[in-house]
Amino acid sequence: MSNTGITNWSRSDDAMVEDAMRRGASRRDLLRMFMAGGIGLAVGGGILGRASAALAATPVRGGHLIGASWSSSTADTLDPAKASQATDYVRCCALYNRLTFLNGKGEVQMELADSVESSDAKVWTIKLKKGVTFHDGKTLTADDVVYSLNRHLDESVGSKVNAMAKQMTEIKAIDPTTVQITLTAPNADIPSILAMHHFMIVADGTTDFSKGNGTGSFALESFEPGVKSLMKRNENYFKSGGANVDSFEYFAIPDDTARVNALLSGDIHLAASIKPQALRLIEAAGNIDVVQNTAGNYTNFNMRLDMAPGDKAGFAEGMKYLFDRELITKSIARGRAVIANDQPISPSNRFHNAELKAREFDPERAKSLFEKAGLLGQNIPIVASDAATSSVEMATLLQQAGSKIGMKFDIQRVPSDGYWSKYWLKSPVHFGNINPRPTPDILFSLLYTSDAPWNESQFRSERFDKLVHEARGELDDSKRKEIYDECQVIVSNEAATAIPVWLSDMEAKSNKLQGLETNPLGGQMGYAMAEYVWLQA
Amino acid sequence: MPNLVEIRDLQVKATTDAGNIIPIIKGVSFDIAPGEIVALIGESGSGKTTIALTLMGHTRSGCEISGGSVSLAGRDVVQMTARQRQAMRGTEVAYVPQSAAAAFNPALRLIDQVIEVARIHRTMPMPQARAKAVELFRALALPDPENIGQRYPHQVSGGQLQRLSAAMALIGDPKLVIFDEPTTALDVTTQIEVLRAFKSVMKAGGMAGVYVSHDLAVVAQIADRIVVLKGGVVQEIGPTEAILHRPAHPYTRELLSAFEPVAYARAAQPEAAARVPILEVANVIAGYGPLGPDRMPHKLVLKDVSCRLAKGSNLGVIGESGSGKSTLARAIAGLLPPASGKVLLNGELLEPAAAARSKEDLRRLQIVFQLADTALNPARPIGDILGRPLTFYHGLKGAAKQDRITQLLDMVRLPKAIAHRLPGELSGGQKQRVNLARALAANPEVILCDEITSALDTVVAAAVIELLKELQRELDLSYVFISHDLSTVQAICDEVMVMNGGETVETLRADSLPHGARHPYSQLLFASVPQLDTGWLDGVPLRVAKSA
Amino acid sequence: MAVSFPTPRRLGYHISWTGILAATIVLFWAVIAIIGPWLMPHPPGDIIDFEYFGPMTGELWFGSDYLGRDMFSRILMGARYTVGISLAAVVLACASGVVLGMTAAVTGGWFDTILSRVLDALNSIPSKLFGLVMVAAVGSSIPVLIAVLAVIYLPGAYRFARSLAVNINTMDFVTVARARGERTPYLILKEILPNMTGPVLADVGLRFVFIVLLLSGLSFLGLGVQPPNADWGSLVRENIGGLPFAAPAVTIPSLAIASLTISVNLLIDNLPVKIRDRSE
């Protein structure tokens, strides 16, 4: 990935968080939540490397933890509302707390809140824990929560979740430890919404966030945007024990090779987002573990159906046949990927349609399809970018396959810088990168229904829209499975989005670093690792 | 009494960039007695400087002593180790360069350079060295001997530098001093001074000297014996008197004859003045730098100069460096547009700036520069250089052009084969002829000759003058002949205009020279020209000396 | 530079052995750049080996790259881009720089002053950053790359040419041409240019080297030729991960760059000299 590609990461990170909050959108979960405060869904087949062995071990206190992310700039911020990249999230998670959070299994847990309850899912009452203090000594009150939530409604703040927060019509403090939120319409997801990183609680009236004054397990020592941050353990943290490490240093090393080298040389304990090509070196090193997480992240190939050449029947299908998924898995992902079948529900999801087989690599078939579409021998531009993981490599594979059947694809590699605002969703034929969503409903309503905000191929189908809506109301799991199976078939065949493989996100860490688990909110334990991990002496 | 220097069968070879080895000194032998001054005379390429340098065990890059011996005070310089030579240079044998201006380090104070020899060889403590330097300055008649050493080279005049370089040579009390054309670059009035100074200190110090020069007249004043060289071979060796008055070798005679001022004998046309002058310059004022409020240039060089050139006759312009004679040529040619005044060609007014003049006017008035090396584009073959004006002015092409080029080359007595050569491959004389031919290519009516013979050896120069005369007869040309050398001007001009400090001193008929001069400056100027007579220098009235 | 080659003695030229060797290498790469694509055993984008950073084998002469593509083919392809782009850029930069420089020197005055200012300003912008901004702005296509590289190196060439031309301009033969009434274009092309070809050529060579390196530098910042093709710099950069294993995928392109730049340099330092023996 490029060292300037901020936008792409902000984008995917936001999406990751957002999916978590949208979890449990089914009525059944809603009911459950009233009784039990929410049960989790089986989320992301988080495969743990050797690190998992360490889980059993008991935490060790002390030490100076150094982690390195992949992108950072002067836009780095400690304002949760503006947080836009892994680097920001990790820092905010260490400095602030949310009312609720999601554990490794994706279950909603209470953090600053004692309880989040509603009788009608429209008016929500939040009871706060007592005796929680900010780093500056101030005690947490309802006003802080009201202020923190209201900020997102103010457009001049530039909050990432402004749209999300709009549903909150009224946020008021009942008493110092009780906050009441009134919504435009019932929404059972509030507990998860509040678990978003952006909804972290800041002190009432805070406008300058460079101090990072929160309730979190770490207190800020120093912070230089685009350079690094240094934190000390918050000794009077409200959770028992608090963080394990004494101090926590975090920054970004944009250059992939440099990041790995820094880990190998022992300068850092954790290097986020490792390229498959680096694995050989890392494994050779011996004292390095790789934490791999295949939760359903994918890079897909989008052909807009409302533009040439996507509007020609058969083109999309042809392209799907032109993907050598075998080769992609082997060469590009170095085996750290699972072949996909052109639809977004990953095998780790219980609604995954196993009957729906992935298309074989079949150039001849593709050729005949292109012939029918009258596109054979035409020159078709493909927009790819380092912003969409491995898209450039995939594009080259397509190009080669195409050249063998007389299709000319000319690859336009564009800078990651500005890719998501300039090319994604806009170019006729381009690559995208989508992060895991735990429920089919989110994925479909986000990416494929007629009103979907990111309808990458401009796919329109009443039947599909109807099915998705139907499924949202369906209580019977098996029935929903059937419906979703059909949805997946429709997407796989009709939507013009080729999804060749499920990619996995890899982090490399020194084996001194222990207790790092996977989390549906994203890498580095949903960016909250600092509070939980420890350094083995 | 043994000789101080004994050169026996000296051989020097040079390696060309082609890698060919060619001999440039072919077995030269001669002696120098202590306190004796021997002159090496010869034209460029005769190897005189090379021989002089071997006395210090030095050869210029690409050359090497390939045989023979150069013994100085009994020790063979050729066999010496580098260290021994270092030790010898400056103390036993010292060098006075041709161009002191170039030989002084512009970044260092003069005194430090003068006494450097003492510093290098630790011959004496610094204060003493400085004191001695001041003495030498005084002996060499340098102004303000106490403080002149504190100046930098660019702050003193050429003549003074030349004398300072002598001081630099003498500081180490060498047994032998080598003078390498030390006065060639100087004006006559300055030269006389420097010669005086050299002669006196040499006599006083009783030092032996080698005086390298191409100018017999100068050598006559200072040398005891003369060695005549040509092509790296000794032609004749003898006492100065003998060489001057009883030359045995034909080449020596040739050299001498080139010196005899051949008065320009031609049927004087009394009515010449009556006719419309082909070129007329009226009250020209010109200079360099930005125009001042009075619309006069910042640095005025020509202050109201007027002259006229009758058709078919020649006007000589003579003066020392800085007199503005070359500037006059540039002003006429329109290269330096006059600030005021008129230039008329055949009675028609010419535009001040060349750029504004018509092709025809440009064609009729051609200028030939002093240094053929820089006046000919070194990157283009002679053919092109001559061909361009033919195409430019006369639109000649192809065969016609080629024929004309051959004609031109023939006119200036050059083989047509030269057309394919580059200037760099020609000798000085050949280049100057090409330079001339280029002007002729335009079929001009007037040619401005700016010091065209100054850079040439006397014999070659004489030949070029002859050529000019012939061409004039054939092509009915008129020359404006600019020079600092009286004899050349005499040799070709009807009238001579003496210039000084940007002003006309006086205009004289050539045949009345040199004794017809009325103005003191012209008298001084003419009197300063060395004569082929050993007694001349001492005979020159001291009035000349003071004003130098 | 890539097409200059030693001229035999009998034509009156003299060149050292180093010069000949260098010239041969430069010539070799020049030829590869032209015919390379026809020599490629595999298409440069084709993944023919599931092993990545593979070693040199009889089948894969230069091993395989980070995707298991044939390095040999990619090097051959890369030659065209490295040599081609750099050559185009250097010619563009130097041609325009020299012409502007000479014109400025000959005409002088305002034209000279303004031009010098502007180019000096351009010179003060760090080349890589300028390249980065430009390519981020208008995308990374070959014409853009060439243009950017040319713009970056134009000021240098201009400065160089101008200083040379100023000196030559004072020569008498230029004055003579002026006195003859020649116009600026003639003065520049016929009188001045022929006298600075030597130094200008040397300058061209040096800039060529710098451009090759800058190109590789830009590729490090993610700008370069469109895939599957890549210039040598990009090859080094995309395979830099193989450095720890000294994989041919990274060493070979580096060697290619080195061999090219070094020989160009040596060639400049040992340019053929015309034999000049004065004929008297």
Place this chain on the structure above:
Amino acid sequence: MNSQIPRLVLGRLGVAAITLLIVSAVVFGATQMLPGDVAEILLGQAATPEAVAGLRQAMHLDQPALVQYASWLWGLAQGDLGTSYANSMPVADLIGGRLLNTLRLGAVTAALAVPLALTLGITSAMYRGTLYDRIVSTCIIGVISVPEFMIATLAVLIFAVWLKWLPALSFGNDVQSIGEMLRIFAMPVITLLCVICAQMIRMTRAAMISVLDSPYVEMALLKGASRPRMVLRHALPNAVGPIVNAVALSLSYLVGGVIIVETVFNYPGIARLMVDSVATRDLPLIQSCAMIFCIGYLVLITLADVIAILSNPRLRK
């Protein structure tokens, strides 16, 4: 006695003003071509039209770009670099530390590079044509023909990853002791040396050689001066002009050109700051960085000219 220098410097100040204006205009033009503006970039995925509009308004970015540019210039005229769009910190604060790092690295490098380059350049000119000369020049060419990032990465692998002698990362701002500074700067400096020395050495050699051919050096030889004396006392003072010029040009690279070194060693310098600011379309920051590079360049070449003048008595008067 010395009216030359002040006049030159004053003149240069005027020129500098113009140059800076031109540069800022060029940079402005370039940034206008970049896709997206700071508001879109900051909101990233959440960039719904109304959100962007709101943020733009809040950041006063709703007026046309040209106006913003003009107002920034106006601010600059009053010595105010403006405030960063990306994180509304004063640009001066953002640059401060980074600039210091860059200068520190630059200073250390220059302190090593200049003496090294001069010695090598002068000696190889002194012994022109000898084996030593050939070895030096060959090494130079060899070094400059290896891509910068290659040298840097190789250095990290060898010294940090394998030998574990030096840290792979260099944070300029946490230097306590000299020893630590050496450890931290070692690799960046080595890399930079490889990049900038070559040109300086070549130029120095060339300048020296041209002077060594001059008559006054031959004169020194004929005075019996030793080779070192000829070179150091007679040739060097006259070669200072071109040499300092070459040095200045090479050093100007250390201000803005070290982007690759900063990236590989994660060194928080000003070059990376500008790259970041380009990524976030942070106009005031971009401009300010450009200004700094430009000023650095101008200062260096002016300094070079001043030294050249001081070294030459003819100009000094």
